[in-house]
Amino acid sequence: MGSSEKRSKDAMSDIPTFSGENLQNNLKVIQNSRTFLSIIAGVLAGIIGFTGLTGFVFYFVVMLITSVGLMAKAGFSADLYFDSWNRVLFDGFLGGLMSFVLFWTYP
Amino acid sequence: MNLGFVIGVLGVLILSHAAYSTIQYRGLLKITEEEFSGPPMNVVLELIIGLALCMWAALTFPGKFLSIHPDSDENRAVSLPDNSDFMIFNHRGRLFPPEIDMKF
Numbered sequence: 001m002g003s004s005e006k007r008s009k010d011a012m013s014d015i016p017t018f019s020g021e022n023l024q025n026n027l028k029v030i031q032n033s034r035t036f037l038s039i040i041a042g043v044l045a046g047i048i049g050f051t052g053l054t055g056f057v058f059y060f061v062v063m064l065i066t067s068v069g070l071m072a073k074a075g076f077s078a079d080l081y082f083d084s085w086n087r088v089l090f091d092g093f094l095g096g097l098m099s100f101v102l103f104w105t106y107p
Numbered sequence: 108m109n110l111g112f113v114i115g116v117l118g119v120l121i122l123s124h125a126a127y128s129t130i131q132y133r134g135l136l137k138i139t140e141e142e143f144s145g146p147p148m149n150v151v152l153e154l155i156i157g158l159a160l161c162m163w164a165a166l167t168f169p170g171k172f173l174s175i176h177p178d179s180d181e182n183r184a185v186s187l188p189d190n191s192d193f194m195i196f197n198h199r200g201r202l203f204p205p206e207i208d209m210k211f
Contacts, residue, residue, distance in 0.1 A: 019182055022173035032169035036115075040161045043122055044154055047129050048146060062158075069166045080179075081172040 018083065026081050030070060031092045037066050038096030042103030049106060059100050063093060115164030118157045125153040 041062040045055045070088050071078070078085045128150050136143055146154075174181050 017177050018175035019173075019177055022175045022182070025170065026172045026175070029169040029172060033165045036165045036169075037162065040118075040122070040158065040165075043126070044158060047122070047126050047150070047154060049143060065162070066165070069162060073166055074172055080174055080176065082175070 022081075023083065027087065027091060030088065031095075033070065034063070034066060034092035034096045035099055037062060038100040039103050042100040042105075045100075046103065046105045050104075055104055059097065063096065109168070111164045111168035114160050115168060118160030118164060121153055121157040121160065125150050125157060128153070 038059070041059055044062075045058050048058075050058055067089050074081050074088065078088055082088060125146075129146050132147055132150070133143060145151075176182065
């Protein structure tokens with residue numbers, strides 16, 4: 001009885017348990033934020049008139065600000081809402097780059 | 108239609124006005140035959156305001172983060188099912204103790 005209880009307790013502590021639906025919801029929120037902000041960043045880079053490498057540097061800067069904002073939204077405690085920090089930092093980065101290049105046109 | 112959505116629409120409107128101003132400025136430069144080095148000062152100001160508004164909208168509008176811990180306060184089931192009157196525990200099955208010791 002004691003050993004079985006101990007074993008089940010070990011299993012409980014070994015396997016990370018979290019709510020998958022809520023994790024999906026959080027990832028969707030991050031994806032939406034990044035997509036919208038990459039479109040806005042493309043519009044801005046077009047208006048200011050960046051060309052070449054400067055525009056991509058501008059995209060990285062905007063995404064960095066977005067990451068900081070998302071961290072602040074999560075209250076700087078990622079383990080409560082995500083399984084790792086990389087979710088906040090890198091999710092939706094490349095997909096946002098496509099939207100950025102699409103909207104990066106000169107007026 | 109909440110506050111974040113309205114702020115996002117406002118930011119996009121400000122950005123489109125900035126784009127229109129820049130187009131006019133470039134037309135002026137084409138007439139006077141000068142080179143475009145950067146947008147004028149009021150356009151830069153509009154861009155900064157628009158970016159700040161859109162950042163606010165992007166961080167608030169898509170929804171709130173939900174806690175993924177199964178034992179956090181938001182994820183607990185606090186209400187009993189409606190048909191609890193029909194649940195009977197005083198039947199012959201209680202003579203056989205369950206083999207699994209489940210933890211709740």
